[in-house]
Amino acid sequence: xxxxxxxxxxxxxxxxxxxxxxxxxxxxxxxxxxxxxxxxxxxxxxxxxxxxxxxxxxxxxxxxxxxxxxxxxxxxxxxxxxxxxxxxxxxxxxxxxxxxxxxxxxxxxxxxxxxxxxxxxxxxxxxxxxxxxxx
Numbered sequence: 001x002x003x004x005x006x007x008x009x010x011x012x013x014x015x016x017x018x019x020x021x022x023x024x025x026x027x028x029x030x031x032x033x034x035x036x037x038x039x040x041x042x043x044x045x046x047x048x049x050x051x052x053x054x055x056x057x058x059x060x061x062x063x064x065x066x067x068x069x070x071x072x073x074x075x076x077x078x079x080x081x082x083x084x085x086x087x088x089x090x091x092x093x094x095x096x097x098x099x100x101x102x103x104x105x106x107x108x109x110x111x112x113x114x115x116x117x118x119x120x121x122x123x124x125x126x127x128x129x130x131x132x133x134x135x
Contacts, residue, residue: 004120004122004123005066005122005123005124005125006052006122006123006124006125007124007125007126007127007128008031008052008124008125008126008127009126009128010029010126010127011029012029012030012031012032012050012124012126013029013031013032013062013066013067013124013125013126014027014028014029014032015028015029015032016028016029016032016033030048030050030051031050031057031059031067031069031124032059032062032067033047033048033050034046034047034048034049034050034057034058034059034069035047035059035060035061035062035067036058036059036060036108037059037060037061040060040085040103040106040108040117041085043084043085043086045108045109045110045111046058046072046108046109046110046115048110049072049110050069052124055071055072056071056072056115057069057070057071057072057122058070058072058108058110058117059124060103060121065123065125066123066124066125066126067123067124068121068122068123068124069121069122069123069124070101070103070104070117070118070119070121070122071117071118071122072108072110072115072116072117072118073115073116073117073118074115074116075107075114075115075116077116078105078116078118080100080104080105081105082105082106082107082116083105083106083107084106084107085106088102088103088105088106098119099120100119100120101119101120101121103117103119103121104117104118104119104120105117105118105119
């Protein structure tokens with residue numbers, strides 16, 4: 001489980017319901033809809049990322065407590081060594097034990113751009129979203 005957490009409006013984590021007529025989920029929250037672990041492992045582009053405090057994020061796990069996500073950065077802003085999912089998995093035990101999280105440093109694609117997943121992961125949990133003060 002991620003060490004840090006952010007509280008968001010419950011609607012952002014909603015499962016939604018499958019609509020057979022339109023062949024898509026209706027009412028699914030943006031955080032849950034960004035789930036992309038299945039696509040990352042296959043080298044496919046991630047689903048539409050969600051925004052939180054001006055940054056792009058992508059979800060890699062969901063459960064009863066919320067959703068685990070990683071920030072997405074331009075490669076030039078990532079401070080470590082970026083690599084493919086396949087390269088990250090070569091040393092699976094070390095990757096699973098990485099304090100920055102398993103997906104830290106993995107390159108992904110979205111909308112024709114290459115991005116890097118930056119850890120450590122964060123849990124997004126349902127509740128009253130914290131109000132940011134400007135003063």
